[in-house]
Amino acid sequence: MALLTLGRSGDRRLFAAAAIPPLATVAWALARAGGILDGTAVGESIPWVRGLDLSLDVRVDAFSLVMVLLVAGIGVGIQAYAGRYFNADTPDLGRLAGLLTLFAGAMLGLVTADHLLWLYVCWELTSITSYLLIGWADRDPDARSSALQALLMTGAGGLVMLVGFILVGQAAGTYELSEIVASPPSGTTVTVGLGCILVGAFTKSAQFPFSSWLPGAMVAPTPISAYLHSATMVKAGVYLVARFAPPFADVGFWRPTVLTLALITMLTGGARALKQTDLKRLLAFGTVSQLGFLMVLFGAGRSEATLAGVALILAHALFKAPLFMVVGVIDHQAHSRDIRSLGVWGPGWAGPRWVAVASGLSMAGIPLLFGFIAKEAAYEAFSHHAGTGELVVLAGIVAGSILTFAYTGRFLFGAFTDRPVPECVNTPVADDGSVAEITSASAAAPSVAFWAPAAILAAFTVVLGVLPDLGSRLVYGAAAALDPTVESSGHLALWHGFSTPLLLSGVTIGFGVAMVVGARRVAAWQTAMPTMAVGDSAYLGSLRLLNQTADRVTGIVQSGSLPTYVGVVLVTVVTVPGVALIGELQGQTLPRFADSPGEVAVTALIVVAAAAAALIRRRLSAVLCLGAVGYGMSLLYVLRGAPDLALTQLGIETLGAVLFVLVLRVLPNEFRERATPLGRVVRLAISGAVGVFVFIFALVASGARTARPVSDEFLARSVSEGGGSNVVNVILVDFRGFDTLGEITVLTVAALGLVALGRAGARGLTIHAPDDDARTVPGLKAYLEPRDPDRPRLSDLRRRIGAGRSDEGEPPS
Amino acid sequence: MVLDSLVRVVFHSAMVLALYLLFAGHNQPGGGFVGGLVAGAAFALRYASGGLDDVRQTGRVPGRYFVGAGLFVAATTAVIPMLAGGDLLESGKLKLHPPLLGEIKMTSVLAFDVGVFLVVVGLVLMIFGAFGEPVNPEVPADPTEPRRGETRAR
Numbered sequence: 001m002a003l004l005t006l007g008r009s010g011d012r013r014l015f016a017a018a019a020i021p022p023l024a025t026v027a028w029a030l031a032r033a034g035g036i037l038d039g040t041a042v043g044e045s046i047p048w049v050r051g052l053d054l055s056l057d058v059r060v061d062a063f064s065l066v067m068v069l070l071v072a073g074i075g076v077g078i079q080a081y082a083g084r085y086f087n088a089d090t091p092d093l094g095r096l097a098g099l100l101t102l103f104a105g106a107m108l109g110l111v112t113a114d115h116l117l118w119l120y121v122c123w124e125l126t127s128i129t130s131y132l133l134i135g136w137a138d139r140d141p142d143a144r145s146s147a148l149q150a151l152l153m154t155g156a157g158g159l160v161m162l163v164g165f166i167l168v169g170q171a172a173g174t175y176e177l178s179e180i181v182a183s184p185p186s187g188t189t190v191t192v193g194l195g196c197i198l199v200g201a202f203t204k205s206a207q208f209p210f211s212s213w214l215p216g217a218m219v220a221p222t223p224i225s226a227y228l229h230s231a232t233m234v235k236a237g238v239y240l241v242a243r244f245a246p247p248f249a250d251v252g253f254w255r256p257t258v259l260t261l262a263l264i265t266m267l268t269g270g271a272r273a274l275k276q277t278d279l280k281r282l283l284a285f286g287t288v289s290q291l292g293f294l295m296v297l298f299g300a301g302r303s304e305a306t307l308a309g310v311a312l313i314l315a316h317a318l319f320k321a322p323l324f325m326v327v328g329v330i331d332h333q334a335h336s337r338d339i340r341s342l343g344v345w346g347p348g349w350a351g352p353r354w355v356a357v358a359s360g361l362s363m364a365g366i367p368l369l370f371g372f373i374a375k376e377a378a379y380e381a382f383s384h385h386a387g388t389g390e391l392v393v394l395a396g397i398v399a400g401s402i403l404t405f406a407y408t409g410r411f412l413f414g415a416f417t418d419r420p421v422p423e424c425v426n427t428p429v430a431d432d433g434s435v436a437e438i439t440s441a442s443a444a445a446p447s448v449a450f451w452a453p454a455a456i457l458a459a460f461t462v463v464l465g466v467l468p469d470l471g472s473r474l475v476y477g478a479a480a481a482l483d484p485t486v487e488s489s490g491h492l493a494l495w496h497g498f499s500t501p502l503l504l505s506g507v508t509i510g511f512g513v514a515m516v517v518g519a520r521r522v523a524a525w526q527t528a529m530p531t532m533a534v535g536d537s538a539y540l541g542s543l544r545l546l547n548q549t550a551d552r553v554t555g556i557v558q559s560g561s562l563p564t565y566v567g568v569v570l571v572t573v574v575t576v577p578g579v580a581l582i583g584e585l586q587g588q589t590l591p592r593f594a595d596s597p598g599e600v601a602v603t604a605l606i607v608v609a610a611a612a613a614a615l616i617r618r619r620l621s622a623v624l625c626l627g628a629v630g631y632g633m634s635l636l637y638v639l640r641g642a643p644d645l646a647l648t649q650l651g652i653e654t655l656g657a658v659l660f661v662l663v664l665r666v667l668p669n670e671f672r673e674r675a676t677p678l679g680r681v682v683r684l685a686i687s688g689a690v691g692v693f694v695f696i697f698a699l700v701a702s703g704a705r706t707a708r709p710v711s712d713e714f715l716a717r718s719v720s721e722g723g724g725s726n727v728v729n730v731i732l733v734d735f736r737g738f739d740t741l742g743e744i745t746v747l748t749v750a751a752l753g754l755v756a757l758g759r760a761g762a763r764g765l766t767i768h769a770p771d772d773d774a775r776t777v778p779g780l781k782a783y784l785e786p787r788d789p790d791r792p793r794l795s796d797l798r799r800r801i802g803a804g805r806s807d808e809g810e811p812p813s
Numbered sequence: 814m815v816l817d818s819l820v821r822v823v824f825h826s827a828m829v830l831a832l833y834l835l836f837a838g839h840n841q842p843g844g845g846f847v848g849g850l851v852a853g854a855a856f857a858l859r860y861a862s863g864g865l866d867d868v869r870q871t872g873r874v875p876g877r878y879f880v881g882a883g884l885f886v887a888a889t890t891a892v893i894p895m896l897a898g899g900d901l902l903e904s905g906k907l908k909l910h911p912p913l914l915g916e917i918k919m920t921s922v923l924a925f926d927v928g929v930f931l932v933v934v935g936l937v938l939m940i941f942g943a944f945g946e947p948v949n950p951e952v953p954a955d956p957t958e959p960r961r962g963e964t965r966a967r
Contacts, residue, residue, distance in 0.1 A: 643842040644842050644843070644844065644847070647834075647842055647843065647847045648846060648847050648850065651847055651850025651851055651853070651854060652850060654850075654854045654857070655850055655853050655854055655857060655937060658854070658857040658860070658861070659940055659944070662940075662941070662944045663944055730922075737891065737922070737925060738891070740887075740925075740929060741887055741888065741891055741925075744883065744884060744887055744928065744929055744932040744933075745884060747880075747932055747933070747936055748880050748881075748884050748932060748936075750936075751876075751877070751880055751935070751936045751939045751940070752877075754939065754940055754943055754944075755877075755939050755940075755942065755943040757943070758940075758942075758943025758944045759943065
């Protein structure tokens with residue numbers, strides 16, 4: 001948070017500071033790792049909102065530990081990388097570093113939360129921070145709309161998920177995640193709730209059909225993409241499914257739905273990745289595909305699949321983040337990410353190239369790399385059961401892996417083949433809008449520190465690939481935390497003997513190689529296929545529909561007619577509480593009519609004045625009549641022995657009349673518009689009803705008193721405690737002093753508002769212009785479409801009003 | 814002219830009345846709110862005779878300072894007892910015996926009432942400042958008819 005305020009000035013060193021919290025987290029996690037892996041979860045509970053049974057329950061079990069290590073560990077790498085990625089003169093770096101830290105914090109909260117609602121809070125925090133991060137380049141309309149798309153989709157999914165959480169939580173009688181998983185509830189409510197939770201998880205993890213936001217989010221700077229969209233945020237949905245799958249996967253709809261959608265995601269993602277020419281978009285679609293894979297593994301809810309899922313989640317983070325980083329390096333040095341325009345590499349590029357190759361091959365599932373281990377485990381998980389469903393799933397993941405192999409080949413060959421750059425390629429445009437210089441000279445070699453974070457992560461891939469047993473305690477421990485049936489003492493191994501998985505790996509690699517070699521043919525075949533980009537158009541369509549509906553509803557509800565508004569308010573007042581009052585009317589007796597002839601006379605005066613105020617056509621006279629009503633009221637107060645009230649009423653009426661006159665000067669002399677006969681009838685009816693309502697209300701309220709009036713006590717305590725014999729005043733400033741304090745605060749705010757209104761009126765800034773344009777509120781449309789330059793921006797208006805408030809304000813332009 | 818002279822006489826009496834109401838309020842009819850209203854009415858008289866400039870000259874200090882000061886005084890009075898270890902808005906009493914005037918009881922809530930008084934006076938002054946400017950001849954008789962070329966805002 002401090003980094004956010006540290007500011008816009010921005011210094012690259014800020015990233016070093018921002019790396020400290022995740023580094024500390026990693027240190028903490030490693031320190032506690034031994035105990036956690038043995039099966040004892042570390043937890044703490046801090047009460048938050050007691051009334052709602054809401055508390056900050058934090059629980060770190062082995063699976064959370066894996067996620068914490070990933071989030072924080074890659075976070076450190078990313079911060080180090082970002083310090084090199086951005087030029088020192090980039091504005092707003094402080095904000096970026098702070099947001100990254102904030103995001104990491106939210107993500108850590110998410111993976112350690114044990115209370116469903118607290119998890120939800122963190123979930124939405126990641127949505128919001130990722131919105132800010134994607135839209136970090138806030139001058140770029142592309143970035144803004146992509147950020148909005150991501151926010152809307154994940155946010156809407158999150159809301160649905162909240163409903164699911166509440167349904168499941170109510171059914172289980174607890175919101176503790178660990179307890180729900182330990183003793184899963186069942187029933188229709190739970191089924192519906194699970195469906196809602198799945199929607200949330202699918203939007204967050206960019207599953208079909210909600211995957212369109214993720215490639216769009218690639219407009220963010222590469223460090224952000226590498227962090228959010230490879231290693232962390234998109235894993236949130238997977239994380240949730242992983243938590244819920246073991247106990248709930250047997251619920252009727254779960255397996256068919258999750259597995260089908262996840263397989264579709266995996267296959268379409270892979271297929272679309274093959275079409276991309278932008279390296280980063282290629283990786284983005286690859287991520288979608290891999291997320292589908294993860295979803296298949298975790299969604300199955302079987303112990304072996306869960307195990308494979310944990311291995312893959314680790315492997316994926318370890319290979320995808322370096323790949324993104326390398327793309328960032330390429331982008332930064334060569335000013336292009338387009339496969340067609342890259343190709344000449346100087347001597348300094350060996351490092352990044354090896355990093356990319358190692359990570360890429362891990363992604364493709366080549367032996368001796370960690371990705372292979374994970375993939376083997378996945379094949380293994382689905383090759384034991386003989387059902388049709390398993391075979392379909394197995395075939396699906398094999399096909400998906402072949403596609404993965406193919407787009408990995410496309411990535412590596414596209415990025416790192418030495419070849420002459422074809423002349424015919426359009427000049428690519430880099431992120432910052434400057435036309436990139438593609439020369440025959442090779443791109444400047446990156447500094448070692450730039451790609452070192454990627455190399456460190458890639459080193460993990462290799463080490464774990466060669467010696468998988470190093471990670472087995474972590475992986476098995478995490479899987480056991482998810483699904484108690486997993487043996488936590490198992491071992492990952494490179495060599496399983498000749499078995500089905502090995503055969504399938506061979507098939508994958510074989511077909512993959514074929515697809516890489518025959519890349520041209522594949523591409524031609526693919527262009528012949530219809531495009532499957534339904535997600536984007538569906539998103540835009542629903543957005544447009546929402547806008548139109550909002551326009552229409554606003555047009556109906558906000559008619560802009562003051563009499564209508566007042567009428568609606570009054571009718572509501574009369575009908576809603578009024579109906580309730582009628583029931584109370586039984587047994588009420590009318591109070592005495594009057595105590596003295598004076599009261600009768602004054603009342604008559606009030607009635608006449610009120611009637612006159614309603615009938616008179618001149619505004620000024622009407623106001624004076626209203627004043628007469630007020631004076632009459634104060635006379636009544638005097639007669640009833642309430643001089644304080646009378647005094648106040650008198651003062652208010654006097655001032656009120658004067659202020660009315662002030663305003664009336666600018667209004668026409670008479671009420672011009674006469675209501676239509678029907679309108680008059682309606683108004684009369686409403687006024688009459690309100691009158692009757694107030695009468696009944698007063699009657700019932702005075703008759704409904706059951707307790708002793710509080711005023712007795714006030715009277716008794718006034719002198720002794722309040723120190724004054726005027727009990728009204730003592731009440732105001734002492735007994736009810738806090739109310740008065742609030743009231744004068746409100747008065748102050750009202751005064752400010754009045755002044756602003758007066759100034760705006762004097763300047764001719766009509767708040768409401770009764771033409772058609774004003775009825776359509778500029779909604780999201782305004783953000784999506786280029787702004788009409790003639791239309792003054794809100795900020796301009798604010799500035800002008802603000803200027804008007806200070807006396808030295810500049811004259812209106 | 815008659816009005817003008819009359820107002821000049823009445824204004825000060827009205828202000829005195831307002832202050833009287835403010836200070837007497839604790840034991841007799843009156844109080845900060847009523848006092849403020851009377852003072853506001855006095856300013857309204859000034860306005861009626863001399864226009865906005867007259868009000869501005871008399872008030873000298875813009876209304877918003879009154880409001881701010883009033884709110885500050887009231888809030889401070891409310892909080893100070895808390896700092897001293899008491900409850901919010903707890904009142905203390907003080908008896909003074911100045912010569913000639915006999916015994917005067919002061920309670921801390923008087924300060925609170927002064928705050929209320931200032932806020933009300935300031936509010937009235939602000940309203941005059943906002944709406945009391947001479948009517949601009951350019952403003953059309955019927956404001957529901959928007960002037961062309963005006964800016965719209967939502």
